[in-house]
Amino acid sequence: MAKVQLAGSASLKITRHRQRVWQDYLTMTKPKVVAMLLLTALVGMCLAVSGIPPLKAVVFGLAGIGLQSAAAAAFNHVLDRRFDAKMARTHHRPLAKGRIETPKAVAFASVLMVAGFALLWQLNALTAWLTFASLIGYAVIYTVWLKHATPQNIVIGGLAGAAPPLLGWTAVTGQLDPHALLLVMLVFTWTPPHFWALAIHRRDDYAKAGIPMLPVTHGIAFTKTMVLLYTVLLALVGLLPWLTGMSGALYLIGSTVLNLGFVAYAAKLKFADSPGHAWATFKYSIWHLLALFVVLLADHWLQAWW
Numbered sequence: 046m047a048k049v050q051l052a053g054s055a056s057l058k059i060t061r062h063r064q065r066v067w068q069d070y071l072t073m074t075k076p077k078v079v080a081m082l083l084l085t086a087l088v089g090m091c092l093a094v095s096g097i098p099p100l101k102a103v104v105f106g107l108a109g110i111g112l113q114s115a116a117a118a119a120f121n122h123v124l125d126r127r128f129d130a131k132m133a134r135t136h137h138r139p140l141a142k143g144r145i146e147t148p149k150a151v152a153f154a155s156v157l158m159v160a161g162f163a164l165l166w167q168l169n170a171l172t173a174w175l176t177f178a179s180l181i182g183y184a185v186i187y188t189v190w191l192k193h194a195t196p197q198n199i200v201i202g203g204l205a206g207a208a209p210p211l212l213g214w215t216a217v218t219g220q221l222d223p224h225a226l227l228l229v230m231l232v233f234t235w236t237p238p239h240f241w242a243l244a245i246h247r248r249d250d251y252a253k254a255g256i257p258m259l260p261v262t263h264g265i266a267f268t269k270t271m272v273l274l275y276t277v278l279l280a281l282v283g284l285l286p287w288l289t290g291m292s293g294a295l296y297l298i299g300s301t302v303l304n305l306g307f308v309a310y311a312a313k314l315k316f317a318d319s320p321g322h323a324w325a326t327f328k329y330s331i332w333h334l335l336a337l338f339v340v341l342l343a344d345h346w347l348q349a350w351w
């Protein structure tokens with residue numbers, strides 16, 4: 046009886062360990078961020094054509110962009126492991142804690158990267174190379190260099206995270222298009238208020254790790270001003286899809302409500318801050334981007350079927 050109990054608890058331990066290992070590998074890929082990147086890529090794919098985009102482009106495109114984004118996130122975990130270990134928000138990460146060894150994480154990220162590239166190559170070389178450039182932009186240029194070099198790190202580095210709508214577009218058409226660049230501009234302008242709201246909330250963490258984020262180098266008051274300015278800029282950039290005729294009335298109404306909501310959050314942060322409001326602004330930024338891209342898509346299909 047005792048032997049059976051012992052064997053049972055050993056197998057339970059093994060199962061729990063395996064679950065933990067799976068969980069750790071999944072964590073390395075930043076799944077929620079990748080899910081949002083894929084939504085923006087999918088909307089790029091749908092806006093590139095007037096009907097439904099070809100199934101092969103959607104499946105191979107999303108899988109390829111998803112795998113390369115996940116690879117970029119895993120490389121970021123590897124390269125940032127010593128800094129992550131110093132910050133309360135990230136100290137529990139698998140590499141920072143030493144639960145996953147660096148060579149295994151590098152192998153994992155490399156397999157995702159190669160698989161993603163191979164899938165996109167089946168569609169067209171332009172998408173494969175642009176996605177790879179985004180991976181290098183985030184995993185190497187931002188993580189290794191920009192992040193530690195300048196408080197403008199996330200503005201410049203944000204270009205990689207803003208690329209997926211363009212990658213989705215080229216996955217379907219094989220060509221660059223100015224309308225796709227408008228979608229990139231939306232995410233590019235959204236990124237600074239998204240991140241700086243969080244960086245205000247986590248300022249001390251970044252100071253402790255010696256990372257020159259804007260609230261550390263220029264103070265919280267200045268960062269709040271920049272958050273507000275970028276939300277106003279985003280509201281203006283948000284008009285371009287309508288002004289250029291890419292999007293219609295539904296987009297104009299939806300995006301204006303969402304963008305003015307973001308400006309309102311940022312104005313409260315600047316002029317009437319309260320405990321927890323920086324975190325609330327960061328959370329709003331995520332729902333804002335999700336809703337903005339859903340509205341872009343709904344508007345596009347409404348125009349096509351009307």
Ligand code: HEM
Binds near residue numbers: 198199200206207334
């Ligand atoms: C350089 C650009 C960016 C920086 C520095 C940045 C930074 C961050 C950080 C530090 C977090 C973690 C917050 C936490 O502690 O929970 C986060 C969360 C998030 N970011 Fe960004 N971000 C960037 C761009 C993007 C882009 C382009 C997207 C999608 C299009 C995105 C989507 C998200 C989502 C969905 C979350 C929530 C994840 C979760 O709850 O686990 N971010 N971002």
Ligand SMILES: CC(C)=CCC/C(C)=C/CC/C(C)=C/COP(=O)(O)OP(=O)(O)O
Binds near residue numbers: 082118188
């Ligand atoms: C192929 C392709 C589209 C690549 C882009 C991939 C990607 C995951 C972009 C998201 C940007 C992001 C989450 C930055 C935060 O990094 P951080 O190191 O500042 O945040 P952390 O401290 O939470 O790790």
